[in-house]
Amino acid sequence: MYKSVILGTGPAGLTAAVYLARADMEPLVIEGPEPGGQLTLTTEVENFPGFPDGIMGPELMDNMKKQAERFGAVFKRGWVTDVQVDQRPFTLQVDGIGEIQTKSLIISTGASAKLLGIPGEKENIGKGVSTCATCDGFFFRGKKVVIIGGGDSAMEEATFLTKFASEVQVIHRRNELRASKIMQLRAQENDKVTWALNKTPVEMVSDGMKISGIKVKDNETGKEEVIDTDGIFVAIGHNPNTDFLKGKLDMDEKGYLLVEPGTTNTNIPGVFACGDVQDQKYRQAITAAGTGCMAAMDSERFLEGEAAVDWSQNLS
Template sequence: MEEQVIEHIKCLIIGSGPAGYTAAIYAARADLKPVMYTGFVPGGQLTQTTDVDNFPGYPDGIMGPVMMEDFRKQAERFGTEIRFGYATSVDFTGPKHSVTIDEVKQITADTVIIATGATAKWLGLESEQKYNGFGVSACAVCDGFFFKGQDVAIVGAGDTAAEEATYLAKLANKVHMLVRRDEFRASKAMQNRVLNTPNIVIHYNTEALEVLGDDQAVNGLRVVNNKTNDESTLDITGFFVAIGHKPNTEIFQGWLDLDDNGYIITKADSTQTNIKGIFAAGDVQDHIYRQAVTAAGSGCMAALEAERYLAAKEGDETFIEEDLYIATPNRSKV
């Protein structure tokens, strides 16, 4: 049987979106010859949004998919090789990091920049997906501005939901907050902020049943009280889902340090993970800001750190193998 030839890459970028594409731009300009695998959704979450009004450089706003196409063209202009495919497994036990693509192609890389992002959790309503980007959103900071002076609803009971509800209250006329149980899960401080905001109306024991609309935009929300089974309709034009995000880190479990929610832990003021030569940028390691501009900034950081890591590794003969990586995966070998 002919031996499989394993491709080797100096800088591998897993995932696209603002973090991945910005990392690619900087890595390509540094002559790291980056190769990017886009993942299932080339361009990431922004390809599923409509207007982006808060990214610098677009004074009139821009459609999310168009913006990501601009990012892609700029990355390719400097020599990034962009491939469609997704990473299905990794092996970080050696100084050359091994990644399997689409379950069949094995490659190795001197440096890996992880920009796989995070996926918003949804309620699972068909109507929720129908109006996603047309009145339904999972990011109040991103889209709240479009509902200035209007009535909106938000679902969630944790700190994120409380924070986004108070943010929306500064813009919207009224914010209906749907809490599934008879109490919040948010911290007392966040609860107090919500309770002391006069234009937030809290609906306890309430769940969303259907987002209503005219096939073009949202104009209502059908809800049910899960204690009495009474149904009612809220007159709203925007519906925000704030029940959390899930970082796309499944294949890195056991290799990289993750927090309790699955986000990759990076060193302070850095994108460096617990394994040398492995960097994480964007929403995959950021559970606080989750903005395109902060993701792009961390993508820049990751590429600069990858460049410096390779320069040090190639230029300092005092490096020994143990200094180049930390190979302590938390998984048993069978």
């Protein structure tokens, strides 16, 4: 029986672990198949406060884990297959660990960026391939980049990248964009944005050290060509990691967990959500860490409130 269990070890989960451990809550943190979350796929992080010279993503996550361990957080590797939240204590089935019971639960399983699934993509993440323009755009100052996607996120990131890149070429597999008219207009009116529509990405080209181009196929002619580029940004959306929670917690049509505004409370008392699993707008390490702090404090106050109720009942 644990006072609190945290699912996920990105910035949100690890921050929650630090706060709960410092409060002598002895949290158990379940690490999934990708400990550290998306930041472990990032090379240098320059926008996390406190690191004027930047820090490598994996190092930042490792430091946060060590900080949580220092205060008493316990880490175990496993894959949560089922969660029972209709009665307390909550019960979790975890491959590699077994059954776990907890008085409170913090879900920080994050959201995974959708990838194209083409050759050269995964192995070049952090070597010129990125899924976050606001995270990595700075590294492409004066460079030529491409962004893949046709929705609002792609248009927003394309416009953002023009602050740094000399040229931003939008590649989309259809002739028409899915983005709202206003987002399309903003991108179309920017002189730095060029277009490669009705073209399907086939392969990401690398010299072994970094990206040098992307091979695309013209959907009308079938002809393939390589577009030279210094960076490739994939902006085709994210999937919140909540499949194991469907039908158990309230979520939106995309699968993001719904929380009470201004808190991390889900619709189940004692279950809290933080980080990208409930945030499809900002998706930054620092905002995730902030909600991790909130979740820990919400969890602690929830348990303290229950303890006070139990004590008053004993007195009566």
